[in-house]
Amino acid sequence: MTTSTSLPKNSYVILGLLSFGEMSGYDLKQLADQSVGHFFGSPVRSQIYTELRRLSDLGYAEEREVVQDDRPDKRLYRITDEGLAALRNWLTYASTSNDVVKSHFLLKIFFGKHMDREELIAEVEGYRSSSIEFIELLEQTRQNCGGEPGTLFTFLTTGLGISHARANIEWADEAIALLKNADADYSWKFTDSTIGSSK
Amino acid sequence: MTTSTSLPKNSYVILGLLSFGEMSGYDLKQLADQSVGHFFGSPVRSQIYTELRRLSDLGYAEEREVVQDDRPDKRLYRITDEGLAALRNWLTYASTSNDVVKSHFLLKIFFGKHMDREELIAEVEGYRSSSIEFIELLEQTRQNCGGEPGTLFTFLTTGLGISHARANIEWADEAIALLKNADADYSWKFTDSTIGSSK
DNA sequence: GTTCCCATGTAACCCGTTACATGATTTT
């Protein structure tokens, strides 16, 4: 209704972040990296600037130039009422069923037959430790916000991330054990393990 | 070493699937949908056919035409030794650190402030039930394979999927409760809940 | 008699990435 053709996803990502306050493209990149970047990916810099101009053209954001002496001048963007409406519209009508995962790691596992067993196990160990690191990162994110308006949403998104990472660690432990004891043909019998079996 | 420029990811996806046996583009699409599709995405049909021609040109696959009476003729593809080598090379050298998640669902949650609360909760409920469905799907996949060579890898990939989906369900239950009781400003205090807190 | 399954392709498009380009100030 608001617009005939809807914008690319990243436009709404930018719009959404802009709803947190007036920002420059530079600020936006930082914020994206440590927020939506973890569950949606962060647009590259160049695209942020392009998108920002598009949002201005559409009247979804307002530009304001700030001249600085000690630092490069910058352009600050603020979401408009029209922009907020477009964001809301997208949020309510966009489908969430097209969630996409592109896990190179699981691809390797799936095609694991063709890999050296030691390397495969090392890969799983790497996955395990990066999951641990990720948990620490998300827990820090959580501690940087508490009590302020809107923090529930950060709490929820980080919560799911942490839960998944915990699941990764448990899974990795069992996967390593299974890979170590596996036959040469990597056949698997139901009695071998309980990963993912009903608790 | 094997090749100067490496191929796009989907080429290796096709190559990998081809390593399971001789197949047509049509077969490949079916197989991709129910395997790699769940954790890497499945290439669209048109791309599969394009990719298959590319792999042929590179000598990574061999084409064989099969004429049929009752059905359309088809082209079967078989991976070559060179193709296997290219696959192995990619599997060992490709980085797994660039795993990507694009969760539209979490985007909505993150920008939840702008949504109607009832709609947000409904969204989470939808997420919950699709996680349940997904578990059933993966469990069926598991039952269709057991004992045969290479099934360990299917077991592992489905296992992680099931673990994540279970985590989703638990998370959704708590998220719904929190959203129902949240203040108008959606502020969150550490005492409110335990999602993702150390067990 | 309509819908589903089999089976393969071409052409256009565009989002998003990579590479290129610049430069002052502050920190190490």
Added chain:
DNA sequence: AAAATCATGTAACGGGTTACATGGGAAC
């Protein structure tokens, strides 16, 4: 003296999606 921070942009490219196109046989 080097590296990081701040700050913004243009140009080219290409991978992957969407739309278009075809058609016989089987199932319901």
